[in-house]
Structures are given as C-alpha cells and as structure tokens.
Amino acid sequence: MSHVDEGTLHAYLDGELPGAEMSRFTAHLAECVDCRARLEEERALVQRARDLLALVAPPSSRARKRAHPWRRLRLPLAWAATVALAFAIGRYEESARPGREVKSDRVEPPIVAPPVVATRPAAPHPGPRASIPSSGTAAQREVAATPTAVMAQEAVAPPPPPPPAPAVDLDSVRHFLAQAPVLLPGAPVRRVTRAPDGIVVEQQLESGEIIRLYERQALAVQPPAAAKAAPQPSARRTAALDNAAAGAPPGGERLARYVGSLRVEITGPLPADSLSKLLDLVK
Amino acid sequence: MPDDLAEVYRTTYRALVRFLYRKVWDADRAEDLAQEAFTRALERRPENPRGWLFVVAANMARDEARRAARERRHLTLLSGEQPAAAPPSDETLHAELQRSRVRAALEQLTPRDREVLLLWDSGLSYDEIAEQTGLARGAVSTTLARARRRLVEAYEAGSERSHVARG
Numbered sequence: 001m002s003h004v005d006e007g008t009l010h011a012y013l014d015g016e017l018p019g020a021e022m023s024r025f026t027a028h029l030a031e032c033v034d035c036r037a038r039l040e041e042e043r044a045l046v047q048r049a050r051d052l053l054a055l056v057a058p059p060s061s062r063a064r065k066r067a068h069p070w071r072r073l074r075l076p077l078a079w080a081a082t083v084a085l086a087f088a089i090g091r092y093e094e095s096a097r098p099g100r101e102v103k104s105d106r107v108e109p110p111i112v113a114p115p116v117v118a119t120r121p122a123a124p125h126p127g128p129r130a131s132i133p134s135s136g137t138a139a140q141r142e143v144a145a146t147p148t149a150v151m152a153q154e155a156v157a158p159p160p161p162p163p164p165a166p167a168v169d170l171d172s173v174r175h176f177l178a179q180a181p182v183l184l185p186g187a188p189v190r191r192v193t194r195a196p197d198g199i200v201v202e203q204q205l206e207s208g209e210i211i212r213l214y215e216r217q218a219l220a221v222q223p224p225a226a227a228k229a230a231p232q233p234s235a236r237r238t239a240a241l242d243n244a245a246a247g248a249p250p251g252g253e254r255l256a257r258y259v260g261s262l263r264v265e266i267t268g269p270l271p272a273d274s275l276s277k278l279l280d281l282v283k
Numbered sequence: 284m285p286d287d288l289a290e291v292y293r294t295t296y297r298a299l300v301r302f303l304y305r306k307v308w309d310a311d312r313a314e315d316l317a318q319e320a321f322t323r324a325l326e327r328r329p330e331n332p333r334g335w336l337f338v339v340a341a342n343m344a345r346d347e348a349r350r351a352a353r354e355r356r357h358l359t360l361l362s363g364e365q366p367a368a369a370p371p372s373d374e375t376l377h378a379e380l381q382r383s384r385v386r387a388a389l390e391q392l393t394p395r396d397r398e399v400l401l402l403w404d405s406g407l408s409y410d411e412i413a414e415q416t417g418l419a420r421g422a423v424s425t426t427l428a429r430a431r432r433r434l435v436e437a438y439e440a441g442s443e444r445s446h447v448a449r450g
Contacts, residue, residue: 010428011409014427049430049431049435056304058300058304208311
C-alpha cells in the first residue's frame with residue numbers, strides 16, 4: 001500500500017473509516033514511520049481546529065442574562081410584589097375587622113387588571129373592598145400588588161396604534177424628531193416605523209419580548225387639560241405619575257419621560273415596574 | 284411532539300443552535316431559528332429529521348444573513364449611539380479578540396469547506412454530511428481535512444498580522 005492520503009488520515013481520526021479500508025490502513029501504519037508521523041500531525045490539526053471552533057460557541061443563556069441588566073430586574077420585582085401582596089392582604093384583613101375605622105381618602109390599588117392594559121383611573125375608593133379576588137395570573141398579582149406599580153398602571157395607556165407605515169429611513173426619522181432616535185441600550189432594534197407625530201422603535205429584549213418606544217419632539221406634545229402642571233422637559237415621569245404618587249387623582253398619562261428634547265413613551269408585555277425601569281435606561 | 288422528533292430535539296437542539304450561531308453570530312437569533320426549524324419539522328414530519336433540520340437551518344441562516352444585511356443598511360445610523368459601558372478587562376478583551384479571529388478565519392473558508400466543517404462539528408456523520416451537501420462520501424474526509432487546515436492557517440495568519448501591527 002502506498003502512503004495514505006490526508007482524507008484517509010482524517011477519516012480514521014474521525015472514526016469514519018469503513019471496515020475494509022481500516023484493516024489496510026492499520027496494516028500500512030504498522031510498517032510506515034512517515035505515515036505514523038503524519039497521523040500525529042493530523043491529530044494535532046484536528047484538535048486545534050476543534051479548539052478554535054469551541055471558542056465561537058454561542059454564549060450560554062446564563063452569560064447572556066448577565067449581559068442584559070433588565071433580566072435581573074424581574075426576580076427582585078417578583079419578590080417585591082410577593083412581599084407587597086402579603087402586606088396588602090394583611091392590611092385588608094386588619095381593616096375588615098369589626099369596628100375598625102377605615103380611611104377613605106386613599107386610592108386603592110386595583111387588584112384585577114391586566115398588567116399593561118390601560119385603565120382609566122378609578123376614583124378614590126370609598127371604603128374597603130368587598131372581597132379579595134382569589135384568581136388572577138401571577139403577572140396580574142405582581143402588578144396589582146406592588147405599590148409603585150399602582151401609579152404606573154394608572155399611567156399606562158394602550159400602545160400607540162399599530163403603525164401602518166413600513167420601516168422608515170433615517171431621513172424621515174430626522175425629519176420627525178430633528179435628531180437621531182433614543183434607544184434602550186443593548187437591545188436589538190427590530191423595526192422603526194412612523195407614528196402620527198413621531199416614530200415607533202421596536203426593540204427586542206433578551207427575553208424575547210418586544211417593547212415599543214414611541215418618540216416625538218417634546219414641543220409637539222399637547223399636555224392634556226387634566227394635567228395642569230405640565231411636565232418640565234427634565235421631568236422623570238409625567239404629571240400623572242407624580243400626581244398618583246402624591247395620592248392625587250391621576251390624569252391618565254402614559255408611562256413616559258423626556259430624554260433631551262424628545263418625549264419617549266414605552267409599552268410592552270411587561271409589568272409596569274419593569275417598563276418603568278427600562279424607560280429609565282433609555283438614552 | 285412525536286417521540287422520534289422529541290428524541291432528535293433532545294440530542295440535536297444544542298448542536299443546531301451552535302451551527303446556526305456560527306452563521307448568524309447572534310445567540311438569540313440562532314435559538315429562534317433553531318426553534319423555527321423544529322416547528323417546521325413538526326409540520327412536515329421529514330423522513331430523516333436530523334439531516335432535514337440542518338438543511339432547513341442552513342437555508343434559514345442564508346435568508347437571515349440577507350435580511351440582516353438589508354437591516355444594517357437601514358439601522359446603522361439609528362444604532363450609532365452605543366451606551367457607555369464599563370471598560371472590559373484584559374481577559375475579556377483577549378477572549379473577544381480570539382473569537383473575532385476565529386470568526387474571521389471561518390469566513391475566509393470557501394462556503395463548501397465551511398459548511399462541511401460546521402456540520403461535522405455539529406455532530407453529523409460523514410454519511411449525513413454527504414447526503415446534505417451532495418458530496419461523495421470519500422470527498423467529505425478530504426474536504427474536512429482541507430477545511431481544518433485552512434481554518435488553523437487563517438487563524439494563525441490573523442494572529443501574526445495583529446502582532447506585526449502592534450509591533
């Protein structure tokens with residue numbers, strides 16, 4: 001047998017040499033020093049190529065979670081919600097005792113409500129709720145029970161109307177915003193579309209959810225009549241949120257903030273608290 | 284999921300993600316595409332699901348690359364403002380540099396050599412690779428040998444260039 005070719009050496013090293021060839025190959029190898037040396041060279045090459053390929057394996061999902069901070073928000077928020085729920089039930093049980101005086105000037109957190117579906121804010125509740133609902137998803141409970149989520153929920157409005165327009169180009173974006181759009185850092189942009197007076201940027205979170213940033217020039221926003229104290233450009237939250245935080249009747253604004261000269265509203269399939277944190281990260 | 288496909292999922296899913304990742308270079312997207320491939324397999328019930336999945340995955344990765352190229356044209360400027368991140372450690376930088384060199388080396392291979400190498404690394408046998416690529420079984424080993432050699436050579440040439448550039 002003449003010297004073995006490179007392909008045969010690799011097939012042997014890969015365990016893919018057919019039986020008939022295998023016996024010829026091993027017989028030749030036993031008497032050919034050159035081929036034995038080449039086999040060792042090819043073995044090193046195969047190992048080297050395997051090591052190089054191992055360097056470009058996809059990162060583990062754990063590593064990816066570490067790289068995206070909002071993934072870390074969710075568990076603490078869930079814990080916070082659990083604690084808040086226990087606290088709320090405790091307060092309810094306490095207030096429901098016979099003869100107990102109940103404060104009536106407090107906005108009761110709406111217990112049953114979808115997490116990010118808009119609700120027109122309810123009037124301050126006159127008294128204790130008749131019952132605590134025993135059903136509802138964890139997400140609903142999470143949002144409803146977290147004190148900060150209460151004000152956020154009152155402020156969350158439906159997502160902007162589904163943008164009918166196709167993806168916009170940069171010129172259009174600059175035309176509408178007079179600058180480049182702001183983004184949630186680290187989240188891939190899936191789509192940028194036109195909205196009536198601005199643009200909608202869709203970004204995908206590491207967890208797969210799509211959030212929408214509805215961006216428009218701050219000057220183009222007409223403050224609603226209910227929000228007499230118009231938010232200053234530097235305001236972190238809208239007047240409604242601040243009102244809600246202060247216990248005043250909320251004005252039905254969206255979860256929004258001002259970034260430079262842009263007004264940015266956020267919507268997405270996440271608890272209001274998480275959306276609020278994400279909104280803080282937008283730059 | 285039928286039993287046979289469930290078994291293929293159990294044994295092949297990670298390999299399929301790895302195969303896709305080395306084509307689209309986005310871990311999330313690779314997982315999305317792998318799941319999409321399995322969804323299609325559920326609908327189509329191919330005779331040889333494992334080989335079929337890699338064929339479909341390769342096609343999807345090709346479409347994805349075209350789509351990504353189009354999106355990059357639209358969005359390069361939109362994503363221009365990157366967040367200020369903490370400076371990476373030397374170790375992180377080194378690992379990242381190595382990864383980018385391997386990636387560059389892989390991209391220097393011919394499409395055929397790269398495909399065969401990635402399929403082998405994903406756990407396909409010579410017979411499966413031959414069936415998928417249309418190569419004769421005997422040609423798989425020579426293609427694989429060439430691909431490995433070129434990968435290592437391209438990687439080392441890239442390392443040398445960077446050493447020279449740094450002086």
